[in-house]
Amino acid sequence: MSANAKDFKEKSIDTAVDAMKLTIGLASGALVYIVGFVATSSLVDEGAKQTLFWSSIALLLSIIGGSLGLLRFPMMLSEGKVDLEDPEFAWPTRVHHAAFSAGVILLGSCPTPWCMR
Numbered sequence: 001m002s003a004n005a006k007d008f009k010e011k012s013i014d015t016a017v018d019a020m021k022l023t024i025g026l027a028s029g030a031l032v033y034i035v036g037f038v039a040t041s042s043l044v045d046e047g048a049k050q051t052l053f054w055s056s057i058a059l060l061l062s063i064i065g066g067s068l069g070l071l072r073f074p075m076m077l078s079e080g081k082v083d084l085e086d087p088e089f090a091w092p093t094r095v096h097h098a099a100f101s102a103g104v105i106l107l108g109s110c111p112t113p114w115c116m117r
Contacts, residue, residue, distance in 0.1 A: 013082050017073055020093065023100050024066040027059040030107060034059075051110040058103030065095035 034056045038044055044052070069092040076082050076089060084090065 009082055009084075013073070013076075013084060016084060016093070017070065020066045020069055020096060023096065024063055024070075027062045027066070027100055027103065030103065031056055031059045031063070034107070045111070047111045051106055055103045055106035055110065058099045058106060062096050062099035062103055065092040065099060068092035069096055 034052050038049065038052055069089055072086065072089040072092070076086060
């Protein structure tokens with residue numbers, strides 16, 4: 001493997017880890033927003049509560065998957081094999097991205113009374 005290919009692999013894994021850190025932070029913030037919103041708002045109807053519940057489940061799965069992926073990264077570095085397709089890194093990362101997308105879409109589609117006026 002040439003030096004350029006190795007540098008490219010290292011940069012790609014660093015970018016993937018940075019993106020995962022960012023989306024874990026966004027998912028955590030959205031989860032805190034949902035809990036605070038449901039706890040303090042009297043305007044939330046049953047449909048909105050169900051949508052927010054499933055959104056929070058998806059965001060929680062996203063946080064767990066992303067955390068598992070981030071835990072694998074130092075192990076890959078210590079083993080000396082930095083690979084985006086490492087099975088123990090790839091599946092939690094895919095779960096993280098799919099669940100994050102689903103959670104954000106559900107959060108954005110939440111029916112709220114003030115949006116329907």
